[in-house]
Each structure stands twice: as C-alpha cells, then as structure tokens.
Amino acid sequence: MGSSSIFEDDVEIIRNADLFTEEHTPAEILCRDDVMQDYVNALKPVYKGRPPRNAFLYGDTGVGKTAATKYLLQELDADIDSRNAEAPGDERGFTYVRVNCQNLAPADGTASSYQVAIALVNELRDGETVSSTGYAAREVYEMLYDELDAIGGTVLIVLDEVDRVGESDTLLYDLPRARDIGYVENTRIGLIGISNDYTFRSNLSPKVRDTLCETEIKFPAYTAEELEEIIEARAERALHPDTYGKEVLSLCAALAVRNSSGSARRAMDLLKQAAEHAENEGHVPIEPDDVYAAKEELDYGDMVESVADQDQHKQLILSAVARLDADGRTPVRTKAIHAAYRRLAQAAGDDPLSQRGMYNHLTRLDMLGFLHSYQNNEGLRGGQYNTYELSEALTVEQVRDAIAESELPLDGVSLDIERILGDAGLIDT
DNA sequence: GATCCACAGGAAATAGTGGCTT
DNA sequence: AAGCCACTATTTCCTGTGGATC
DSSP states (O other), X not given: OTTOOTXXXXXXXXXXXXXXXXXXOOSSOOSOHHHHHHHHHHHHHHHTTSOOOOEEEEOOTTSSHHHHHHHHHHHHHHHHHHHHHHSTTOOOOEEEEEEETTTTOOTTSOXXXXXXXXXXHHHHTTSSSOOOSOSOHHHHHHHHHHHHHHHOEEEEEEEETGGGBOSOOHHHHHHHHHHHHTSOSSEEEEEEEEESOHHHHHHSOHHHHHHXXXXXXXXXXXXXXXHHHHHHHHHHHHBOTTSOOHHHHHHHHHHHHHHHSSOHHHHHHHXXXXXXXXXXXXXXXXXXXXXXXXXXXXXXHHHHHHHHTSOHHHHHHHHHHHHHHHXXXXXXXXXXXXXXXXXXXXXXTOOOOOHHHHHHHHHHHHHTTSEEEEEEEOHHHHOEEXXXXXXXXXXXXXXXXHHHHTTOSOSSOOOOHHHHHHHTTOOOO
C-alpha cells in the first residue's frame, strides 16, 4: 500500500469492467434455449442460401433481444464464411445492418421511414458519404435500393425499436418486397424488427404485419433464478473471486425482477454499482447493503440522466417548475410556468417560446412522466385550466443536477418568483 | 339552466435547414 | 442563382368546452 495514489482503493473487486458495458456481447446466451432455437430456425434459410424469413422479436427491455441478435448474426456470418471457404464456387454472400430507430427520432419520438432510410444508407456506405436531411424522398429510397442491390447475396436488416417508426409504413412494406417489386435484382432482403412495445404489432397495417411478422419470437422476461445464473456467469469473469456471495447475486436478480421487469441489463448494472460501492467503502465481500445503495444510486442517476437527455426547452421548463416547486407553489398553472420559464430562457441566452409553443413541450413532459398534470375548472370565475407539478419520481435536486450536467448556464440565476407571478397577474390569495 | 371564464388544444401559416436540379 | 423537395420547429389564429356562478 505505502506510497499509493489517492485514487487507489484498499480493495479491488472488479477485475474486468469492460464486461459490464453495453457493447459487450456475451460469448453465449444463457437461459434462452427455446427462444434461441426459434431464432436459429428463422435464420437457417440464410445459411442454406434460401430466401430469408422476416422476423419480429418482442419482449421487454433487457431481456436479451439485442444481445441474441448480435450474437446470432455474428455466428451466422462466421459460419457462412467458413462454409464458403469449404465450397469454392458456391459462395453465399451475407451482410447485415443494424439501425436503432430510436436514436434517429426527432424530439417528439417517432422516426419517419425517410429517416430510417437515410440511416440505413449511411450504415451501408462505409462512413464515406453522409447525408442528413434535404433529399427528395424518392431519391433516398433509390439510394438505399442501389446500395442494397450493389451488395448482392442476402442482406438482413435489423431495425431496433421498430415501434419508433411512425405512421408511414412505406419502408416496412417495401423492404421485404423490394425484390418482387423490382427495386433490387441481385439482393435478397430480410427484415428483423425488434420492439418492446407489445401493442406495436396490432397497430401495423395488415399487409405489413403479414410480412414483417412472418416469424414472431417472443422474449419472455427473465425469472429471478435465470437472472441469477446469468449474473453469476458474468461475475465469475468480471469480478475477483471471493469478493461476492450468492445472496448478493440473488438480491441483484430479485431487485431487477421486481423493479425492472426482469432486465438482465439492470441486474448487471446493480452488481457493478454494488461492487464499486463496496470498493469505495473499502470492504471486501460485497454486502446486501451495497446492493441497496447501488439501487438508490442507479435510480437517482437514471432520472437525472433522462432529464439531461431532454432538449433545452424541456429542461428550462422543468427547471421553472422545480423552482416554483421549491417555493411551495407546487401545482402551478401553465401561465405561471411560462412566466418563470421565460426568465430562465432569457438568463440562459435563449429565445423563449410562446406560451403555446411551451405548452407542447409541457404536455410532452407530462406524457414522459416528469410532470403530473391536473385539470381545474372554476367556471364563471376561473374558467378551465391545467396545473402541473413535478412527478413524485423527480426531485428538485435531480432537476438541478440534470441542468448542471447538460451545462445550461443557470447556475447563479435566481428568480424573484413573487414578482414574476405578480407581473403575470397571478397574485395569490 | 343559461352564461361565460380562461384556458386547452387543433389547424394552418411561417421560418428555417439542407441539398438537389437546371 | 433560382426553384424545388422533404422535413422540423414554432407562431398565429382559432374553436371548443366543463362547470361554478348568476
């Protein structure tokens, strides 16, 4: 120990932190035997050089959909490669692309077929040519089909979070049929849609549903026992031996089942966070209390992060509500929020939106669960209006932290709420 | 039971981005 | 350089409405 740095902990529990990251694809998928068999069967035609089947995967987040897909496509790619090596003259081309539709959704949450097409083109072209918006829709689709046609063989297109593809089904309809319609000649296209929204399937137009849902694979939530097995396998490689006990693993699994609908991701995060907590505290076996502390930290951090992920207007609005909340004016009407919001926006060097414009963000924040809204009606005297307050899941501190995290310059800004409300003609009783 | 407040929230207009085509 | 297309974000304009008050 002697000359150790202040950054050094007395104990080290985590052996390989990389195994806890999002990018890490496990070397095998545990506890998913039934599902994996279905999935493998769905992909077999590709290996055999037959027309691919389209597939639709659904199940809650953290239940292995994406992990299984990554894993199987890698395997498939490798298997086809080695098969091609053994069968010269009968090579089978295989390519896959993966696009997460959520990342390319604009502020309101739904990505258009247009955006998805652009993302696919960018993914297919090796970084080289990039384009964002501005092309005529037809051209974008043309580009996409040109790219696909140039590749040849079989191309599997994985659309993660397909439910985020809004109204216009066009892509979902056209892609699987591209060869029949004549958009492409040399390439066989298979579509794999991934969604955690069960209702998405029934919202699809029948013709799209028939093709996309050619094979449906449901990923059930993990049970506590399964989760335990999974994180135990991970812990063996990621943590030093004898730094954790079975009861800690079961606790992580149980919490993930109870609060995050059986998410393996969540169980993994809990274990990692608990390990770090124990390291910081300087004791060696991870204790149940570390896990509970980890849960608190994760819950707090998740909320802060999701607020920090919002756009500037929404953060300013949340900040306004938080300040009104701190001043004890909790359920507060739109007009008052707008008055406070306007001051904050100006302080941040931002042009404030009109009340109507802000209102759109406000209802969005309500839908996202950051705010709670109430309908009020005082008839002849007061008329009809809404009031808002922070959701009980969100504290004033979390909003402050989120604003700090996204570096909005609101640090020293204070509001004379009394005066602001007075100016807005909202002098309380 | 008619009135009428104060806003909700729909719809259309406007501004702005980016890129192609001629 | 002008005109076009596709898309997003915001403003302006407007109608709708639930229920306390008269």
